[in-house]
Amino acid sequence: MAATPMMPPPPPPPPNQVMGNPNLEGNPSVPGTDMTGICFRDQLWLNSYPLDRNLVFDYFVLSPFYDWSCNNEQLRMRSIHPLDVSNLSKMTGIEYMLSEVMEPHLFVFRKQKRDSPEKVTPMLTYYVLDGSIYQAPQLCNVFAARIGRALYHISKSFTTAASKLEKIGFVDGEAESAAFEPKVAKESIDFKEVKRVDHILASLQRKLPPAPPPPPYPEGYTPPTSEVEKDSENQQAAEPQVSVDPIIDQGPAKRMKF
The missing domain is CATH 1.20.5 (Single alpha-helices involved in coiled-coils or other helix-helix interfaces)
Known part of the structure; x- marks a missing residue:
């Protein structure tokens, strides 16, 4: 039985790919401007290296936010610290600057375009928060x-x-329509109750004593008289004077006719 030839083991992946870098040096790519919807974190790197101001840029290089055509990458290729301001100020183009540091939790990178040692134009901002890299909106x-x-x-x-x-x-609207409806049932009048009330009032009038006569006028006082009063006095003189109770002699109660 012929022996099958042994296949050689596959070559190990490049170091950058092991560290979680999606942008390999053999195929550099420029990140887009709007990448606020993604987040990068390499737990293997965080377990191997401390996150401080000296190594945070190396960690930022692994993220898809890094532009491999920047001036910082040129300094890295010359074995110069990529955040060296003295060398970056002498170059023109895209660069990253570490603007704020709160070790080991927060690091803020500013991407800017340098036209001269004094003139820079800010472009985007990135921040590393507890090992996770985000793009600021x-x-x-x-x-x-x-x-x-x-x-x-x-x-x-x-x-x-x-x-x-x-x-x-x-x-x-329902309340107003209900108010305008005729309330015949509620406003119906019971004539038996009306007669009963009239009977009660008449019995009360009969039980009441007669009203006392008015007090006499003081001596020397002459009440004013007029033609109407004179006519009424003449009529009273012609008619026989009969003592009438003013409370009882009020006639029948004036009620509404239905």
Whole structure:
């Protein structure tokens, strides 16, 4: 039986690929401008090396946010520290600067374009937070997101208020229509009760004592007289005077006719 030839083992992957670098030196790529939706973290590197201001740029190189055509990469190829400001200020083009440091939790990188030793134009910002690398959103995008969120809540509040007002108007309309309906059953009159009340009032009038006569006028006082009073006095003189109870002699009760 012929022996099968042994296949050689596959070659080990490049060092950069082991460290989790998606952008190999053999195939460099330029990252896009909007990469706020992704996050990079290499736990193997974090377990092997400390995260401080001297090694944080080497960790940032492993992320897809790194631009391999920057001036920092040229310094790395010449075995110079990639964040050396004295050498970066003499070059022109894209570069990364470490703007803020709070070891070992926060490191902020600023990507900028250098036109001269004194003139730089900021482009993007990246930050390393507890080992995770993110791209900071641009200010216009932050404002657009905040305004969009505020408009959403305002529109939602107006929709809720409009729905509640429609319910209130529907209830008010029902109440008004119910008020205009004829209330025949509630306003019906019981004539037996009316006669009963008249009988009670008449019995009370008979039980009451007669009203006392008015007090006499003081001496020397002459009441004013007029033609109407004179006529009434003449009529009273012609008619026989009969003592009448002013409370009882009020005639029948004036009630509504139905």
